[in-house]
Amino acid sequence: xxxxxxxxxxxxxxxxxxxxxxxxxxxxxxxxxxxxxxxxxxxxxxxxxxxxxxxxxxxxxxxxxxxxxxxxxxxxxxxxxxxxxxxxxxxxxxxxxxxxxxxxxxxxxxxxxxxxxxxxxxxxxxxxxxxxxxxxxxxxxxxxxxxxxxxxxxxxxxxxxxxxxxxxxxxxxxxxxxxxxxxxxxxxxxxxxxxxxxxxxxxxxx
Numbered sequence: 489x490x491x492x493x494x495x496x497x498x499x500x501x502x503x504x505x506x507x508x509x510x511x512x513x514x515x516x517x518x519x520x521x522x523x524x525x526x527x528x529x530x531x532x533x534x535x536x537x538x539x540x541x542x543x544x545x546x547x548x549x550x551x552x553x554x555x556x557x558x559x560x561x562x563x564x565x566x567x568x569x570x571x572x573x574x575x576x577x578x579x580x581x582x583x584x585x586x587x588x589x590x591x592x593x594x595x596x597x598x599x600x601x602x603x604x605x606x607x608x609x610x611x612x613x614x615x616x617x618x619x620x621x622x623x624x625x626x627x628x629x630x631x632x633x634x635x636x637x638x639x640x641x642x643x644x645x646x647x648x649x650x651x652x653x654x655x656x657x658x659x660x661x662x663x664x665x666x667x668x669x670x671x672x673x674x675x676x677x678x679x680x681x682x683x684x685x686x687x688x689x690x691x692x693x694x
């Protein structure tokens with residue numbers, strides 16, 4: 489069984505009305521708490537499922553959703569792992585007033601190849617009915633038993649660009665993971681160009 493927690497805070501942002509008048513500032517928060525379990529089948533396929541509590545707060549208002557993810561992994565040959573997942577299958581517990589808050593249902597397809605001991609490369613596709621297909625690429629380096637470094641790219645970054653110099657890094661992400669006993673602590677940094685930056689900290693228990 490695994491337990492994961494992700495928290496995102498936007499920091500203070502300027503708030504304007506429809507006429508462009510400055511109304512002060514506001515912030516946004518996102519919390520994703522998940523509990524999951526995976527098992528092996530007789531054919532060597534690993535199936536997994538998780539249920540999560542999603543909280544999103546914006547400017548004093550909040551929405552809460554319960555959502556489930558299901559997926560499977562298979563190793564067709566040494567070093568190669570392929571997988572698929574269906575995410576955000578859920579229902580709303582609390583909405584933003586009359587506005588519904590349901591995260592989009594996503595289908596993920598991906599593969600990871602172990603090039604050598606401590607070096608992995610991966611690629612993936614994300615399908616959503618409301619958005620174009622997103623492509624992701626990444627690598628992970630294990631520097632030692634307790635520390636991993638990761639670098640990745642996601643094609644969603646093109647939607648974050650606003651024609652400014654800082655947009656050059658939009659779509660890239662950098663991170664590391666520390667493994668201690670049964671716990672994993674992960675940090676990632678995602679520059680979103682002129683929109684700002686995202687810092688993600690996740691704690692998981694194996």
